[in-house]
Amino acid sequence: MPMIDADGCLLNVSVEGRDGGPTLMLSNSLGCTLQMWEPQMKALTQVFRVIRYDRRGHGKSTVAPGPYTMERFGRDVLAILDDLNIEKVHWCGLSMGGMVGQWLGANAPERFGKLILANTSCYYAEPTKWLERIDAVKKGGIAAVADAVIAGWLTQDFREREPAITAKMKSMLLASPVEGYLACCEALSTLDQRALLPKIKSPTLVIAGRHDVATPISAAELIRSNIPGASMTIIDAAHISNVEQPHAFTDAVVGFLTQR
Numbered sequence: 001m002p003m004i005d006a007d008g009c010l011l012n013v014s015v016e017g018r019d020g021g022p023t024l025m026l027s028n029s030l031g032c033t034l035q036m037w038e039p040q041m042k043a044l045t046q047v048f049r050v051i052r053y054d055r056r057g058h059g060k061s062t063v064a065p066g067p068y069t070m071e072r073f074g075r076d077v078l079a080i081l082d083d084l085n086i087e088k089v090h091w092c093g094l095s096m097g098g099m100v101g102q103w104l105g106a107n108a109p110e111r112f113g114k115l116i117l118a119n120t121s122c123y124y125a126e127p128t129k130w131l132e133r134i135d136a137v138k139k140g141g142i143a144a145v146a147d148a149v150i151a152g153w154l155t156q157d158f159r160e161r162e163p164a165i166t167a168k169m170k171s172m173l174l175a176s177p178v179e180g181y182l183a184c185c186e187a188l189s190t191l192d193q194r195a196l197l198p199k200i201k202s203p204t205l206v207i208a209g210r211h212d213v214a215t216p217i218s219a220a221e222l223i224r225s226n227i228p229g230a231s232m233t234i235i236d237a238a239h240i241s242n243v244e245q246p247h248a249f250t251d252a253v254v255g256f257l258t259q260r
């Protein structure tokens with residue numbers, strides 16, 4: 001896996017899949033590493049060259065000092081594409097990954113074919129929940145918020161049915177570097193990309209989770225209705241819909257990206 005330098009921050013990047021096929025870049029949710037895409041990798045790598053990466057402050061990437069912004073995350077992605085000498089990719093980002101996708105779609109449209117913005121938001125009307133989370137993590141580490149976060153990621157039904165997958169997701173969250181996690185929460189506490197959405201011209205699919213309370217269907221609808229021509233699919237899942245409903249998520253991604 002290459003480590004790619006983005007203005008002094010080393011980003012852990014993985015490139016797999018069909019050589020010469022169209023390229024799809026995947027972007028993670030807060031508190032997740034590139035491993036969150038494992039349920040999709042077998043199917044996606046048959047059709048696409050797939051790029052995954054750990055956002056700065058997460059996984060094996062450098063925990064560069066904050067503050068972080070969506071622009072910083074977007075410029076990290078452009079640094080990866082430049083380093084790999086890739087002109088254009090399709091984008092699928094979940095949660096924070098979808099927020100970075102909004103920034104890229106509006107600010108670097110020539111580098112992106114189609115966009116998939118899953119379980120995401122363009123702004124938070126109530127940023128206090130992020131300030132409370134920052135406070136709790138500063139006092140008690142990620143363990144202090146882990147159960148509540150996991151309850152938002154996966155429905156109770158899924159957690160009871162799939163305890164091993166749930167435990168794996170919780171370990172991933174708990175392994176997040178605290179400083180990187182906090183810097184991302186700070187970026188979320190000031191998020192407002194509403195003005196960017198009408199500038200997005202790429203064909204866009206918005207994916208929402210029927211049981212997602214972190215970024216509810218109303219947040220997805222706000223994004224869909226402000227991006228010209230965007231469509232929306234609702235999946236029977238909570239926030240991390242690609243893990244909770246891997247087949248429905250993969251089918252939505254492949255269907256949208258391969259349709260003419």
Ligand SMILES: O=C(O)CC1=CCC(=O)O1
Pocket residue numbers: 028029030031094095096097149152188214239
């Ligand atoms: O981790 C969460 O609580 C949910 C979330 C919101 C933005 C994001 O990336 O994850």
